[in-house]
Amino acid sequence: MFRYIAQRLAQAAVIVAIVAAITFALIxxxxxxxxxxxxxxxxxxxxxxxxxxxxxxxxRPLPEQFVKYVNALAHGELGWSFSHxxxxxxxxxxxxxxxxxxxxxxxxxxxxxxxVIALVQVGRRGSATDHxxxxxxxxFISMPxxxxxxxxxxxxxxxxxxFPVGGAYDVxxxxxxxxxxxxxxxxxxxLPALTLTALASAAVARYQRAALLDVLPADYxxxxxxxxxTERQILRRHALRNALLPIITMIGLSFPALLxxxxxxxxxxxxxxxxxxxxxxxxxxxxxxVMGGVIIGSIMVTFGSLLADLLYALADPRLRR
Amino acid sequence: xxxxxxxxAGNSAPMRLxxxxxxxxxxxxxxxRSSRVAFFVLGVILLVGLLAPLxxxxxxxxQPDIVFGKxxxxxxxxxxxxxxxxxxxxxxxxxxxxxxxxxxxxxxxxSLTFGVAYGAVAGYAGGALDTVxxxxxxxxxxxxxLLLLIGVLVAWPDFSIGxxxxxxGLTGWFGLxxxxxxxxxxxxxxxxxxxxxxxxxxxxxxxxxHLLPNLVSPIVVAATLGVAHVIVLEAGLSYIGIxxxxxxxxxxxxxxxxxDQVATLWWMSLFPGLFMVLTVMTLNIxxxxxxxxxxxx
Amino acid sequence: xxxxxxxxxxxxxxxxxxxxxxxxxxxVSFDIGAGxxxxxxxxxxxxxxxxxxxxxxxxxxxxxxESGSVIEFDGRDIVTLGDDEIRDIRGNRISMIFQEPMSxxxxxxxxxxxxxxxxxxxxxxxxxxxWDRAVEMLALTGIPDAESRAKxxxxxxxxxxxxRVLIAMALMMKPALVIADEPTTALxxxxxxxxxxxxxxxxxxxxxxxLMITHDLGVIAETASRVIVMYAGEVVEQxxxxxxxxxxxxxxxxxxxxxxxxxxxxQERLNVIPGTVPAPTEWPSGCRFRERCPYSWDxxxxxxxxxxxxxxxxxSRCHLAIEPDRxxxxxxxxxxxxxxxxx
Numbered sequence: 001m002f003r004y005i006a007q008r009l010a011q012a013a014v015i016v017a018i019v020a021a022i023t024f025a026l027i028x029x030x031x032x033x034x035x036x037x038x039x040x041x042x043x044x045x046x047x048x049x050x051x052x053x054x055x056x057x058x059x060r061p062l063p064e065q066f067v068k069y070v071n072a073l074a075h076g077e078l079g080w081s082f083s084h085x086x087x088x089x090x091x092x093x094x095x096x097x098x099x100x101x102x103x104x105x106x107x108x109x110x111x112x113x114x115x116v117i118a119l120v121q122v123g124r125r126g127s128a129t130d131h132x133x134x135x136x137x138x139x140f141i142s143m144p145x146x147x148x149x150x151x152x153x154x155x156x157x158x159x160x161x162x163f164p165v166g167g168a169y170d171v172x173x174x175x176x177x178x179x180x181x182x183x184x185x186x187x188x189x190x191l192p193a194l195t196l197t198a199l200a201s202a203a204v205a206r207y208q209r210a211a212l213l214d215v216l217p218a219d220y221x222x223x224x225x226x227x228x229x230t231e232r233q234i235l236r237r238h239a240l241r242n243a244l245l246p247i248i249t250m251i252g253l254s255f256p257a258l259l260x261x262x263x264x265x266x267x268x269x270x271x272x273x274x275x276x277x278x279x280x281x282x283x284x285x286x287x288x289x290v291m292g293g294v295i296i297g298s299i300m301v302t303f304g305s306l307l308a309d310l311l312y313a314l315a316d317p318r319l320r321r
Numbered sequence: 322x323x324x325x326x327x328x329x330a331g332n333s334a335p336m337r338l339x340x341x342x343x344x345x346x347x348x349x350x351x352x353x354r355s356s357r358v359a360f361f362v363l364g365v366i367l368l369v370g371l372l373a374p375l376x377x378x379x380x381x382x383x384q385p386d387i388v389f390g391k392x393x394x395x396x397x398x399x400x401x402x403x404x405x406x407x408x409x410x411x412x413x414x415x416x417x418x419x420x421x422x423x424x425x426x427x428x429x430x431x432s433l434t435f436g437v438a439y440g441a442v443a444g445y446a447g448g449a450l451d452t453v454x455x456x457x458x459x460x461x462x463x464x465x466x467l468l469l470l471i472g473v474l475v476a477w478p479d480f481s482i483g484x485x486x487x488x489x490g491l492t493g494w495f496g497l498x499x500x501x502x503x504x505x506x507x508x509x510x511x512x513x514x515x516x517x518x519x520x521x522x523x524x525x526x527x528x529x530x531h532l533l534p535n536l537v538s539p540i541v542v543a544a545t546l547g548v549a550h551v552i553v554l555e556a557g558l559s560y561i562g563i564x565x566x567x568x569x570x571x572x573x574x575x576x577x578x579x580x581d582q583v584a585t586l587w588w589m590s591l592f593p594g595l596f597m598v599l600t601v602m603t604l605n606i607x608x609x610x611x612x613x614x615x616x617x618x
Numbered sequence: 619x620x621x622x623x624x625x626x627x628x629x630x631x632x633x634x635x636x637x638x639x640x641x642x643x644x645x646v647s648f649d650i651g652a653g654x655x656x657x658x659x660x661x662x663x664x665x666x667x668x669x670x671x672x673x674x675x676x677x678x679x680x681x682x683x684e685s686g687s688v689i690e691f692d693g694r695d696i697v698t699l700g701d702d703e704i705r706d707i708r709g710n711r712i713s714m715i716f717q718e719p720m721s722x723x724x725x726x727x728x729x730x731x732x733x734x735x736x737x738x739x740x741x742x743x744x745x746x747x748x749w750d751r752a753v754e755m756l757a758l759t760g761i762p763d764a765e766s767r768a769k770x771x772x773x774x775x776x777x778x779x780x781x782r783v784l785i786a787m788a789l790m791m792k793p794a795l796v797i798a799d800e801p802t803t804a805l806x807x808x809x810x811x812x813x814x815x816x817x818x819x820x821x822x823x824x825x826x827x828x829l830m831i832t833h834d835l836g837v838i839a840e841t842a843s844r845v846i847v848m849y850a851g852e853v854v855e856q857x858x859x860x861x862x863x864x865x866x867x868x869x870x871x872x873x874x875x876x877x878x879x880x881x882x883x884x885q886e887r888l889n890v891i892p893g894t895v896p897a898p899t900e901w902p903s904g905c906r907f908r909e910r911c912p913y914s915w916d917x918x919x920x921x922x923x924x925x926x927x928x929x930x931x932x933x934s935r936c937h938l939a940i941e942p943d944r945x946x947x948x949x950x951x952x953x954x955x956x957x958x959x960x961x
Contacts, residue, residue, distance in 0.1 A: 010825070011459075014456060014460075015456070015459055015460045015463050018456065018457060018459075018460035019460050019463060020601055022460065022461070022464065026472050026473060026476060027476070027528060029398065029476075072725065087411075108581035128499075134460035138602060138605060138606070139598070139602065139606065142549070142598050142601035142602040142605055143552045143594075144556050144594065144597055144598075144601075146559060146560050146576070147556075147576065147590070147597065147598070148578065150576070150583055150590045151590070151591070151594070152581055153583060154584060154587055154590070158583075158584040165556070167375050212350065212564075214563075218721065219718055219721035220721060220722055220723055220724040220725070221724065222716075222722070223722045223724070223784070223787075224731075225676060225708070226676070226708055226709055226714050227708065227709035227713075227735060227736050227739055227741055227787070228705045228706065228708035228709040228710055228714065228733075228739050228740060229705070230705060231740075238724050238727075239715070241724075241726050241727070242724070242725070242726055244800045245726075247562075247718075255465075256463075256464075256466065257465075259465050259468075260465050260466070260467040260557075261468065264557060264560070264561075266716070268580075277428075278471070279561050282471065282561055282562060282563060283476055283562060285475070287475060287476065290471060290472065290475050291472060293468070293471075294469070294471060294472040296462050296466070296469045297464070297465060297468045298464040298465070298468065299461050301464070301465060302463045305463070316726070317725065317726055317771045317773075318725060318771070318773050
């Protein structure tokens, strides 16, 4: 078991290293000097320029630059964001918790909802409900994330002004009591989280339904029936427990899509997370911030998938030994 | 159930010779009503794109009356309304179909080529090279496709549609190459390869002859899904400003232009999106039916 | 003659498939008495497993128990019972052990949990009580160190032990009838004997009846008191074990007996019954065995034989009962004459 963890950690480290190499290649293969925007910007102080020069070693031979680059990364240095006038690390560090909040809520919500939908569908296999839910799932996975977000914003913040139009909290909330502030936060979280959850649960529902149907013909299901369990008990206790295993794998595989969706949703709802920062940085051509976002995003995904693998190993008794 | 798995062969359907697995799969797909409908709808959309210059009621780039003709809600004259520059949105959506589909198909062709090549090389070479190639693949898979594209496209401020297609294609081959590699590996060790070798055929020739038929179905499924993903991705990129450059019309572009005033210019967000959803849905239905048919053979 | 425990009358289970209607069980009747072991013999395709599944109403679409079939148990007809009532019987009054111990247990729950589950479903006992009862039962089936084995997962147990677990599961509620469908076929020969002994032993201890379904006559000889031979969805012979082995009547039974290799006998080739079981979508006219039968004559093609009484407690579905000297004129079976390759 511990050997497995160590193995996976080592693999993750290798992958992060390759990701660093890829981003380095991207930076230097691009036409023009991506650092020039920062370096030639009059608003950037000399001190910052010195630091950057030392960290990344411009005008040094490429291999040396690469070493400096990896070194900088290892120390958590991601460059300077001129549009925010702060280090990239600072900008992302403030933004990251918001993104994580959104992602975690969406992850938990979508798996809960997706599993429930799948159970309903399999319990009433072939019925009108089953077909309807399949159709709805198909519809949602075919929707571009940003389009659904726009429509949700349109419907629930403008036409039916039930929710705020954007942001993570009300500007006045500093003056409010704790309870009121929490409610305010939740109110702002609602629409972006719901959008993400809706999109993700469609995928989970489809996958889980297929996994359940895969498990149902198994011999041990017949044994359960022989014991006199109701179909519902069989579905929920025996089938689901086995069908959850592939879902855990799916969790790991769904992180890239979830992150991508979060980026768009943040932009549309002005949710102050990493996605919002990166998308805005694209507009201002703040390249360092963009690259920083790419790197952090990739690391998040790598570790997310690592976590999913570990969870799987814990959940399957056959692997625990 | 014991009886359900028993083979009743020999008592009913006559044997049909010369049925290629793809032909059988397609026939099975078309037997489902949902697939037939999807095929039809997709065909209509493709036709719309192809015949855009003939179908579009207005010139998508024409700005006839920028003072009084802009930002008009849907009407009889302009079923999808007009945009900020008084251009007819319906015409732009039609031309958008053409551009988005074209980008989707071309990018997917790039992805397929690269994916098959990479996977075949890795599988055939085996050993250390295979391991290295797979690790690199894992790394690429860890970077969400959107982020990778953002990283690339932000660095190149002025890129052509061709470059966009290329980049989209070069970021979409990872999954397919894994499948191809798996097939090549399985074939390398298959018994009939040794048997055929004993008859004097070269290894490469055998692999080639037997590889393709097994790969056709997964490739077609991957291609269908690939086009769907690229369409959505391109729209997303256009939406954040690094996709199809204006004044060209793509579905994502139109949404982007109306995004700042999403409440007042709702038609610019709604209609292109609807077309996208329709296209992607049909592609998904067909891909699913095809992979089911392949799995049941 | 006391009332039988289970009485099956004219059971017909048909499967509605694309290839036609497969009449897997086509008019089967027999009784099982309390405390007896009834053997059910036949090759694959004879309908014996489907019969067993029909008793517990486990037939799923496209299969269906046809109306007119009666399965009487505890004074009620199983065929027409409601869902709740049939679930009350399963695992509780009638239970089943079947062939694949490897896959019959859920891999993600402990063995003890799965056995205890039977008690939790049918009796209102606490988790602790159910667990204790499960461990008791596991020990009864001869699993050493049952307390700690119960906490293990199926993949940690050997095939023989898994089968013991399934037996424990089947006997938890001390059912009136246990249906054992090929319980030893998937096991090593040495383990087979142990499991059979266990079943016989437990039967004596608990007093349940056993319906022993198998294709292996050796198993029948060891465990059953009465035997039913099935072929092509029908009962073709029924007798006490000794009578059957001493004087088999139906040519199919004869063929089965002869195909058993004997230790000590020098044999160059295994005896097989030529041909294969016909497809259940198209049973042959008249006697269903006639194409493989060495004695058949024209009557066999035109008249479907009923179950003739040929002795006390011995019936046989064969026209030889009324024309016995046809047995002296054997001929190569039709199926070999027609040039179809033997199985």
